[in-house]
Amino acid sequence: MSRVRQILDMNAFDAATGGDGAVKRRLDNLGAASVLFYREPIEMVAARGAWMEARDGTRYLDFYNNVPSVGHSHPEVVAAISAQVARLNTNTRYLVEIVDDYLEALKAKLPVDLSNVVMTCSGSEANDLAIRVARAVSGRHGLIVTDTAYHGNTALVTEASPSALRRSPLPDHVVTVPAPGEAAYGGEDIAGGLRAAVVAAMQTLEARGHGIAAFLADSIFSSDGIFADPAGFLQPAVKTVQAAGGLYIADEVQPGFGRTGDAFWGYERHGLAPDIVTMGKPMGNGFPMAGMAARPEHLAMFCEDVGYFNTFGGNPVAAAAGRAVLRVIAAEGLQENARRVGAHLKAGLAQIAAGSDRVTAVRGAGLFLGVDLGAQDGSGAPDADYTVQVIDRMRDARVLIGAAGQFGATLKVRPPLCLSMAEAERFLEAFAGAVSD
Known part of the structure; x- marks a missing residue:
């Protein structure tokens, strides 16, 4: 049975597990109020456009963060x-x-x-x-x-x-x-x-x-x-x-x-x-x-x-x-870009959904889409654990994305409005790979 998820618990580091280095420093400073993305948090050092760069030099395509709406560090x-x-x-x-x-x-x-x-x-x-x-x-x-x-x-x-x-x-x-x-x-x-x-x-x-x-x-x-x-x-x-x-x-x-x-x-x-x-x-x-x-x-x-x-x-x-x-x-015509690139993303996601029992719905408008992920038995029941697996696989593919919905089984697709068609294709490739099993 699907469990209702609290918003700050979705795709979040479990502070109860402790940590070391930069994670321990954060936990010591913020205590129980600390909220970090991912079970293995990322230390970011720079960002530009739709991309973010981690301390170790890894660059990630940001489909997580709607705050830098016109692009990081515009x-x-x-x-x-x-x-x-x-x-x-x-x-x-x-x-x-x-x-x-x-x-x-x-x-x-x-x-x-x-x-x-x-x-x-x-x-x-x-x-x-x-x-x-x-x-x-x-x-x-x-x-x-x-x-x-x-x-x-x-x-x-x-x-x-x-x-x-x-x-x-x-x-x-x-x-x-x-x-x-x-x-x-x-x-x-x-x-x-x-x-x-x-x-x-x-x-x-x-x-x-x-x-x-x-x-x-x-x-x-x-x-x-x-x-x-x-x-x-x-x-x-x-x-x-x-x-x-x-x-x-x-x-x-x-x-x-x-x-x-x-x-x-x-x-x-x-x-x-x-x-x-x-x-x-x-x-x-x-x-x-x-x-x-x-x-x-x-x-x-x-x-x-x-x-x-x-x-x-x-x-x-x-x-x-x-x-x-x-x-x-x-x-820069970013509203029109959101409409055009968003429609391309939605169509690509729908195509992936048509070939996957685990992708049960694609919804949204422009560059704000939701993708429901379901149980392996094909029942369509929301599967939060699988959603976390897909999020982690996307991270391994250098794409950042988060979850939403009552059961934490909806991927929330909201990249910067400057997203290019090439970057949209990069996301679709990563997502197709993440749900291929």
């Missing part, structure tokens, strides 16, 4: 950060031109009514603030998320991140719905099934005395195992929540900034009008920055009570990084 982003930090770096209590230049460039990519952007340092902070705004606007407390969602690590957001909880149950004000896949809702009417589940969740929240404040969803459901299609399936559920007075918070930390190829934001693939958009990791290509976009009247309602200020959020260096990322995405 020269334009590096130059922008370096020039700004050498000139001025302070908080948003001062007027600094580049901060407003960036905010206006970012807002040009967002719905016109979401004209206030609050800058933070992490997606966790952005989602925390979004929940607080939703509660202020709705006058209610309840939240709906998916079964294996991950939205961050503040106290408030961890409560709405089932995949982050090892022992604690979900609090009374959080109700989950299954991720929008065929396993939960069948292949005929995923949109209707998800809507029905959301309606039931709202009824539960009402019965508990909380009501619905927000439906918080990552539009590609990355931690649930990547569910992208059919485009538009989110509409009925979101509109039902909004009609009941709740807000739809579009968590674009992972699917945003062109990654899905079809659109700049994941929610755009579904034709949605979010009440709040949160964003993070890809904004600064590795520089720590994030943000929340909201309607001015909604933000004003929240600020009447407590207000908000973030010392490092929206600092000039972050603005320089973010502005450079937007320029690079446009100048």
